[in-house]
Structure formats: structure tokens, C-alpha cells
Amino acid sequence: MLTLRRRSDTWLGVTLILSVTLHLAAFLFFIWLQQRTPDLGKVQTTYYVDVVNLPVASPQTGSPTPAPAAQRQELAAAPQTGPSAAPLPAAPAPAKIEKATPAPTGKAAPTAAKSFQERLAKLQGKADAEREAAALESLRRKVAGGRAGMPGARGSQAGSDYTAYLHSRLKDAFRETISYQTKAPYVLVRLTIDSNGRIIRILFDHSSGDKLFEKSVQRAILLAEQRIVPPPNHSTYEGAFVFKPQGVAQR
Amino acid sequence: MSRITALLLCLSMLCLLPGPAHSASYIEVTAPGNRQLKLAVVPAQPAAGAAAHPELANEMAETEAFDLNMSGLFAAERHDAAPLPQGLGLSVIDYVPWLSAGYDYVIRGEYALRSDGLTAEFRLFDVLGKKQLLVKRYIGQAKDLRYFAHAFCDEVLGTLTGEKGAFTSRLIYVSSQTGHKEIYIMDWDGHNTQQITRNRSITISPDISPDGREIIFTSYKRGNPDLYKRALSSTVDVPISTRRGLNITGAWSPDGTKIALALSKDGNTELYTINRDGSAPTRLTVSHSANVSPAWSPDGSKIAFVSDRMGRPQIFVMDANGGNVHRLTTNGGSNFNPAWSPKGDKIAYTHQSGSFQIYLMNADGSGNTQLTTVGRNERPRWSPDGRLLAFSSERSGSDSIYVMRLDGSGQTKVSHTTGQNIHPVWTPRR
Numbered sequence: 001m002l003t004l005r006r007r008s009d010t011w012l013g014v015t016l017i018l019s020v021t022l023h024l025a026a027f028l029f030f031i032w033l034q035q036r037t038p039d040l041g042k043v044q045t046t047y048y049v050d051v052v053n054l055p056v057a058s059p060q061t062g063s064p065t066p067a068p069a070a071q072r073q074e075l076a077a078a079p080q081t082g083p084s085a086a087p088l089p090a091a092p093a094p095a096k097i098e099k100a101t102p103a104p105t106g107k108a109a110p111t112a113a114k115s116f117q118e119r120l121a122k123l124q125g126k127a128d129a130e131r132e133a134a135a136l137e138s139l140r141r142k143v144a145g146g147r148a149g150m151p152g153a154r155g156s157q158a159g160s161d162y163t164a165y166l167h168s169r170l171k172d173a174f175r176e177t178i179s180y181q182t183k184a185p186y187v188l189v190r191l192t193i194d195s196n197g198r199i200i201r202i203l204f205d206h207s208s209g210d211k212l213f214e215k216s217v218q219r220a221i222l223l224a225e226q227r228i229v230p231p232p233n234h235s236t237y238e239g240a241f242v243f244k245p246q247g248v249a250q251r
Numbered sequence: 252m253s254r255i256t257a258l259l260l261c262l263s264m265l266c267l268l269p270g271p272a273h274s275a276s277y278i279e280v281t282a283p284g285n286r287q288l289k290l291a292v293v294p295a296q297p298a299a300g301a302a303a304h305p306e307l308a309n310e311m312a313e314t315e316a317f318d319l320n321m322s323g324l325f326a327a328e329r330h331d332a333a334p335l336p337q338g339l340g341l342s343v344i345d346y347v348p349w350l351s352a353g354y355d356y357v358i359r360g361e362y363a364l365r366s367d368g369l370t371a372e373f374r375l376f377d378v379l380g381k382k383q384l385l386v387k388r389y390i391g392q393a394k395d396l397r398y399f400a401h402a403f404c405d406e407v408l409g410t411l412t413g414e415k416g417a418f419t420s421r422l423i424y425v426s427s428q429t430g431h432k433e434i435y436i437m438d439w440d441g442h443n444t445q446q447i448t449r450n451r452s453i454t455i456s457p458d459i460s461p462d463g464r465e466i467i468f469t470s471y472k473r474g475n476p477d478l479y480k481r482a483l484s485s486t487v488d489v490p491i492s493t494r495r496g497l498n499i500t501g502a503w504s505p506d507g508t509k510i511a512l513a514l515s516k517d518g519n520t521e522l523y524t525i526n527r528d529g530s531a532p533t534r535l536t537v538s539h540s541a542n543v544s545p546a547w548s549p550d551g552s553k554i555a556f557v558s559d560r561m562g563r564p565q566i567f568v569m570d571a572n573g574g575n576v577h578r579l580t581t582n583g584g585s586n587f588n589p590a591w592s593p594k595g596d597k598i599a600y601t602h603q604s605g606s607f608q609i610y611l612m613n614a615d616g617s618g619n620t621q622l623t624t625v626g627r628n629e630r631p632r633w634s635p636d637g638r639l640l641a642f643s644s645e646r647s648g649s650d651s652i653y654v655m656r657l658d659g660s661g662q663t664k665v666s667h668t669t670g671q672n673i674h675p676v677w678t679p680r681r
Contacts, residue, residue, distance in 0.1 A: 167280060170280045171280050171281070171282065174280055175282040176286075177286070177355075177379075178282040178284065178285065179285060179286050179288055180285055181412055211414075212324065212412045218380075219379050219380065220280075223379060240276070241277055241278050241279075241280050242278070242280065245281065245283070245285065246283040247281075
């Protein structure tokens with residue numbers, strides 16, 4: 001026979017009270033702690049700027065080079081233009097902030113809008129023309145008064161296209177020495193030029209066999225050596241050339 | 252099978268490897284024209300302790316300048332200069348004045364004429380390279396001074412072009428200055444003329460052996476045009492072909508063992524080869540027309556000749572045994588006197604179409620080029636180096652011997668004897 005036995009639990013109330021008390025104490029502690037901590041304000045985002053590779057206005061035209069003092073003054077005087085020699089496409093002119101005008105009413109409204117657009121276009125065109133003229137004038141001064149050549153060069157070195165320079169000197173010298181006895185002579189030569197501009201090696205790769213022509217090529221190289229300047233950056237240059245009479249096809 | 256496949260694979264991999272260094276791109280350096288090298292010939296100075304003979308020095312300098320000018324490669328000129336104080340051997344050449352005067356090369360020399368003979372030394376200097384290129388010393392008699400100059404010019408060409416000149420060659424030719432056609436010999440520039448034959452008859456068509464010691468010629472001294480041989484050191488003519496009829500236009504083979512000539516012993520004039528003593532005639536041509544003037548190719552494998560088998564005289568070529576005959580000249584008119592160049596690439600000949608002119612063509616008959624235009628010009632013959640052609644011309648009245656370059660330039664009369672001077676032939680270099 002099932003008998004229900006009534007049970008009395010007095011500990012539940014004690015536990016509840018204890019829990020509420022502890023939670024309240026913790027809450028109060030956090031509030032107290034919050035009040036003790038100073039206000040740091042908004043957190044700032046940190047940006048890193050690469051001062052070595054500064055961004056340029058138009059990356060395809062290369063990094064801007066420092067201009068001489070006189071040129072800087074000129075540039076400062078001139079209106080702001082792009083750093084490259086080639087004229088940049090004109091940037092859109094900042095639109096003038098006009099006072100807000102009440103919307104026109106009646107028949108006069110379209111005429112006034114059209115007139116406003118025309119005046120705005122004229123102003124933009126004028127600004128563009130002035131900017132272009134200033135840029136051109138700046139470039140003209142730069143070309144007329146500035147120095148051409150490699151940046152930082154001392155004027156005693158050839159430009160970056162040393163092969164073209166050497167070719168020109170060889171051609172001039174060859175004009176003074178050319179002599180041959182066969183129909184279509186040619187000589188393939190490799191030249192090595194040291195950092196002082198001296199030809200330290202002449203290697204004849206191949207020849208059509210005309211000894212007189214070979215000698216004229218040797219003499220041309222000898223003559224050119226007296227007139228050439230050292231390769232750029234004090235480097236050693238090696239180039240390959242084919243010598244032949246003008247208008248004669250190589251077989 | 253797998254090994255073969257592996258081998259093929261390796262080979263194909265090798266093919267894919269980059270080429271040698273010289274396959275790199277070459278930058279073209281060109282210049283217009285073909286410049287003549289400017290060369291100064293300074294008259295030689297007397298050697299230390301030797302007497303001065305300016306006439307000798309001048310003659311040597313002018314001989315050198317003439318030779319080098321005729322080569323076509325140089326603009327050579329005699330140029331007086333102060334003698335070197337310490338002689339040629341010890342003095343240092345100052346190149347600057349020569350360089351500023353635009354000269355490429357300078358020839359200087361010194362000589363000593365003593366009782367025992369003439370000694371001459373010549374030197375070639377490269378003005379731009381500031382160096383000495385050539386030194387030669389010659390010892391002989393006073394009469395050899397022109398030979399010394401010619402020999403040095405041969406060496407100059409050898410040094411600068413890789414092929415010696417032929418200025419020590421001489422010219423054999425037929426002259427009628429005594430009233431009879433006799434054979435003479437002279438330096439290539441017309442000096443030192445000597446008479447060889449004294450047959451008091453008609454002597455024509457000389458040719459010289461490859462070693463330069465013997466000549467052959469046709470003479471009518473016994474009535475019939477027979478072929479004779481003579482050593483240049485002898486005065487005796489040796490008959491080598493006295494067959495009935497014509498024994499004409501003899502030509503020595505390049506190896507000197509055979510002689511090609513035209514014989515009419517069987518009626519028609521045909522080409523034969525005989526041994527150098529005249530024995531063993533071998534017939535080369537068979538036709539019903541005249542075949543004359545054989546000219547050996549330098550390698551002895553072919554013979555060019557003249558035949559009128561197609562009407563007018565034309566130049567044909569055949570193998571040395573008579574086979575494989577084909578016609579070379581097709582430019583109309585008559586063509587005769589073929590002469591094969593020493594390199595075998597060209598044939599010079601006489602073309603007659605109204606006037607007689609010297610022409611040049613490739614050995615295959617292509618590329619005809621006219622070289623002469625004035626007067627009647629015949630019988631071209633090549634110098635041993637192939638740079639010059641000698642021929643006879645009557646442009647100045649009577650026939651004379653002339654020399655020109657291969658492009659027809661520099662036509663210069665070199666024979667100075669009277670009468671008719673024809674049939675020039677170059678001797679080998681001395």
C-alpha cells in the first residue's frame with residue numbers, strides 16, 4: 001500500500017537568498033570598478049605611411065624628381081600641374097558653389113537654366129585653357145634652361161643607351177677607314193669596353209675573308225676608341241656589331 | 252629500344268638548348284663607298300756612311316707609287332720628308348704629321364750603293380695604328396733597283412690584303428719594231444725591255460710555262476706556222492709541233508705537262524693536246540668548223556676555246572678530255588681570245604660587234620661586262636694575282652700593250668717600243 005509521506009525542505013529558501021546576495025554583491029563590485037576606471041575616450045585607428053615610396057599622382061609617369069631651387073620657385077609661381085613632362089589630361093574643375101536659388105517659376109525658368117549652363121561651361125573652358133597654358137610654359141622653361149641627360153650624371157658619361165652611342169661613334173670612324181676588295185664583305189665583331197672607356201677586347205666572331213676589309217674594321221675600332229666616353233655607371237660594356245659596306249646585303 | 256628512345260630524347264633536349272654565343276643579335280655598322288687608302292712613299296734615304304744617290308731613291312719611290320696606284324686599293328703618292336736622323340732602324344717615326352695630313356700608311360726606306368752592289372731596305376708603317384707593319388731588305392746590283400721596289404709592293408699587298416701583288420711579273424709580247432714580228436719581254440710597267448727571238452720572220456702567240464722558264468710560240472721561220480719552245484735562258488728554238496698545216500695558239504696546261512693547240516693536219520682546224528715535247532697528240536674537238544685559241548681553267552679540268560661551228564666565232568667550253576662541250580657567249584657579234592682568271596671565276600675575252608672591245612664574264616657565261624670603249628682592243632690576259640688585265644690596243648695609232656684593272660679603270664699604256672706591240676702574256680712572279 002502506497003503511503004505518501006510529506007517532506008518539509010527548509011534549505012531551499014536559504015540557498016536562494018544566498019545566491020541573490022552573491023549576485024548582487026558581484027554586480028555592485030563591477031559598478032564600483034567601472035566608476036574607478038578613467039574614461040579613455042574613443043579608440044583611434046593607427047595608419048602607417050610609407051615615406052620611402054610615396055604615392056604619385058600618376059604612377060605610369062614615374063616618380064617625381066626633386067627640382068632645383070630656381071625651378072621650384074617657378075613651379076611655385078605657376079599654377080599646379082602634374083609632375084610629368086607630358087601634359088596630363090585636365091582634371092575636372094571644381095564646380096563653384098552657388099547659392100541655392102529658388103526654383104524658377106513660370107516661362108523664365110528654362111531660359112535661366114540654359115544661361116547658367118552656358119556660363120558654367122565657359123568658366124570651365126577658361127580654367128582649363130589657363131591651366132594648360134601654364135603647364136606648357138613651365139615645360140618650355142624647363143627644357144630651355146634645364147640640363148638634359150641622366151639624373152645625377154656628371155656629364156662625362158654616355159646616356160643610358162650606350163649601345164646607340166657607341167654605334168654612332170663606330171659608324172663615323174668606319175666611314176673614314178672603309179676599304180674592301182671583295183663584293184659583299186662583312187665582319188662580326190664583339191667589343192668589350194672597360195669602365196675607363198678603353199676597348200680591352202676585340203673578338204672577330206666571323207668574317208667573309210676579305211683581309212683588307214678586316215683591317216679597315218680594326219682601324220675603325222681603333223679610331224672610335226679615341227673618341228668614346230666610358231660606359232654609364234662605370235660598368236663594363238660588351239656589344240656585338242656587324243660591319244659591312246652600305247647597301248650590300250650580307251650573305 | 253628504350254636506349255634508342257633515351258638517346259633520341261637527349262638529342263632533342265640538346266637541340267632545345269640555347270645556341271652559341273655568336274647567335275646573339277649584331278648591330279649593323281655600315282659606311283658608304285670603298286675608300287682608297289692614302290699612302291705616302293717617301294724617297295729612301297742613304298744608309299749611314301753611304302753616298303747619296305737621289306736619282307735612285309726617286310726612281311724607287313716613283314716605281315712604288317705607280318705599282319700601288321695601279322692596284323686600285325691605294326691613292327699612293329711620292330711625298331718628300333726630312334731624313335730620319337738616326338737612320339731607319341733606330342729612329343722613332345713621328346706619326347702625328349702623317350695623321351694630320353690624312354695618310355693611312357707611309358713607306359720609308361734607306362739604301363746603300365757601294366762597289367759591291369745595291370742594298371735597299373723598305374718599311375711600311377700604319378699611321379693610325381702607330382706601328383710598323385712590314386720590313387724587307389734587298390741585296391743585288393744597281394740594275395735591280397726597280398725589281399726591289401716591285402718586290403716590296405708585292406709584299407705590301409700581301410700584308411694588307413692577304414694576297415701578294417704581281418708587280419714582279421713581266422710581260423711577254425710580240426713587237427714589230429725591227430720590221431719582223433719577234434718576241435720581247437719587259438717589266439709589267441714597260442721598263443727593262445729585252446728581245447727574245449731573232450727569227451727575222453713572223454713569230455706570234457707566245458705562252459709561258461707555269462714555272463716561268465720556257466716559252467712556246469708559233470713561228471713561220473721555216474715557211475709553215477710551227478710551234479716552238481725556248482728556254483728564257485737560251486737562244487735555241489726547239490720545234491715541238493711541225494705537223495702539216497697550222498700549229499697555232501699553243502697554251503700550256505696549269506701543271507706544265509701538256510700543251511693544248513690548234514692543228515689542221517687533217518684538213519679542218521681542230522684542238523689537240525700534246526705532251527711538252529710534242530709527242531702523243533690527242534684530238535679534243537670534232538666538227539666541220541675551225542676550233543682555235545684554247546685557254547685552260549686554272550685547275551686544268553676545262554678548256555675554253557673559240558669555234559665558228561654555229562656561224563660566227565663564239566666561245567665554248569669543254570672538259571679537258573674534249574667532252575661536255577657547251578657554248579658560253581650568247582651576246583651576239585663575234586667573241587674570241589678567251590682567258591681564264593687565276594681564280595677560275597671569270598673569263599675575259601674580245602667581243603666584236605663593229606669595234607673590238609674587251610669584255611669580262613663569269614665562268615658560266617653570265618654577267619657580261621664591257622671594260623674598254625676606245626679604239627680596237629684585243630687579247631686580254633690576266634696578271635698572276637688576278638687584279639690586272641693586259642691587252643693590246645691601237646687607240647693611240649699603232650698597237651700597244653695596255654694594262655687595266657678589272658673594272659676597266661686605270662687603262663695605262665705600258666709598252667714604249669715602236670711598231671706593232673701585240674699578244675701580251677704575263678709571266679709568273681719572280
